[in-house]
Amino acid sequence: MSLPRTYLDWNATAPLRPEARAAWVAALDLVGNPSSPHAEGRRVRAVVEDAREEVAALVGARSAEVVFTSGGTEANNAILAGGWDAIFLTGLEHDSVRAPARNSKARVVELPVGASGVVRSAVLDGHAQPMRGRRALVSLQMANNETGVLQPVARVAAMAKAHGLSIHTDAVQAAGRIAVDFGTLGVDFLSLSAHKLGGPKGVGALVIRESASLPAYIAGGGQERRRRAGTENVPAIAGFGAAARAAGRDLAAMHRVRVLRDRLEAGIRALTPAAVVVGAEAERLPNTTNVALPGTSAETLVIALDLAGVAVSAGAACSSGKVGTSHVLEAMGLEPGLARAAIRVSLGWGSTERDVAAFLEAWSHVAARRERAVA
Numbered sequence: 001m002s003l004p005r006t007y008l009d010w011n012a013t014a015p016l017r018p019e020a021r022a023a024w025v026a027a028l029d030l031v032g033n034p035s036s037p038h039a040e041g042r043r044v045r046a047v048v049e050d051a052r053e054e055v056a057a058l059v060g061a062r063s064a065e066v067v068f069t070s071g072g073t074e075a076n077n078a079i080l081a082g083g084w085d086a087i088f089l090t091g092l093e094h095d096s097v098r099a100p101a102r103n104s105k106a107r108v109v110e111l112p113v114g115a116s117g118v119v120r121s122a123v124l125d126g127h128a129q130p131m132r133g134r135r136a137l138v139s140l141q142m143a144n145n146e147t148g149v150l151q152p153v154a155r156v157a158a159m160a161k162a163h164g165l166s167i168h169t170d171a172v173q174a175a176g177r178i179a180v181d182f183g184t185l186g187v188d189f190l191s192l193s194a195h196k197l198g199g200p201k202g203v204g205a206l207v208i209r210e211s212a213s214l215p216a217y218i219a220g221g222g223q224e225r226r227r228r229a230g231t232e233n234v235p236a237i238a239g240f241g242a243a244a245r246a247a248g249r250d251l252a253a254m255h256r257v258r259v260l261r262d263r264l265e266a267g268i269r270a271l272t273p274a275a276v277v278v279g280a281e282a283e284r285l286p287n288t289t290n291v292a293l294p295g296t297s298a299e300t301l302v303i304a305l306d307l308a309g310v311a312v313s314a315g316a317a318c319s320s321g322k323v324g325t326s327h328v329l330e331a332m333g334l335e336p337g338l339a340r341a342a343i344r345v346s347l348g349w350g351s352t353e354r355d356v357a358a359f360l361e362a363w364s365h366v367a368a369r370r371e372r373a374v375a
Helices: 018-028 039-058 072-080 095-103 123-131 153-162 234-249 251-271 298-307 327-331 353-374
Strands: 066-069 086-090 107-111 136-139 166-170 189-193 204-208 288-292 342-346
Touching (some): 018 234, 066 072, 072 095, 072 136, 072 204, 086 095, 086 123, 107 123, 123 136, 123 153, 136 153, 153 166, 234 251, 298 342, 298 353
Parallel strands (some): 136 166, 166 189
Antiparallel strands (some): 189 204
């Protein structure tokens, strides 16, 4: 008899929202290319543009600033591969930012972070001064995918602008979990992914300030404001729009998720006083806990919890198959043995008190086995 499952890996992917499923399925039956001028094409175009407006509304942007992509990875790559002379980033960024930065011809400058996982933004002034008159970019993740730690994006954006630098923020984990306002953040570029907020996998968006300079990154057609050629994935985009609308509606309910997260962390500390909640002293997403249990390994914890019916992860989902210390925790200066024992627990709008209780029950068994092993 199989155990009931408890899903606590929402930062990897959120369950598909019913509204998104309905919009996605309905769009599958539409005939016509959204670039065609006939009635069928215009009908499909209306679906795409309605979704564009919903995504824009979620992040306080204008619909003309939203370019649909295949996901957050494509959005990040499009910006980082934009022909910059210099790129400033932290060691916390997602691999979809770090890899294209390393592969570019730009001079890459890593900004230090404190033990809490927050960028030391004052360092930017000294590095940015020599970049005046050159094409330089700051890329700063709004919310970290492993720890949930939030960055002072608006403050860093103001500093970047003072030096004539462009700024990009990866808001993949933030959108739908905290309020995001592209208009007041002061950034030039913002990346989104549908499946993190309950939309379909394989669709995302890049928000580009109309005054920002970015060449077309996929050539061959006039789609998406001539920035990304190719016929749009209409069903996925329709689902994205519906998910964005639902996420905006449910944003106020994230307070309930924060209460569940705090209860989970209190239970962990009560059961295992030696456990360390990474980034607990910083402002974080309301749904994310990164916890390390000394004397164990992340792989062992993930497997033990999975066997107990609880789904969590060790680090980013994109890197979970790799063995080694998280580059995020390494950048924060976490002791290597502790970093190798860290797992991520992430909740969402559908999480319940039963989910927290199920996790803590499974965690208590893990803790008991650890105590027997130490004894």
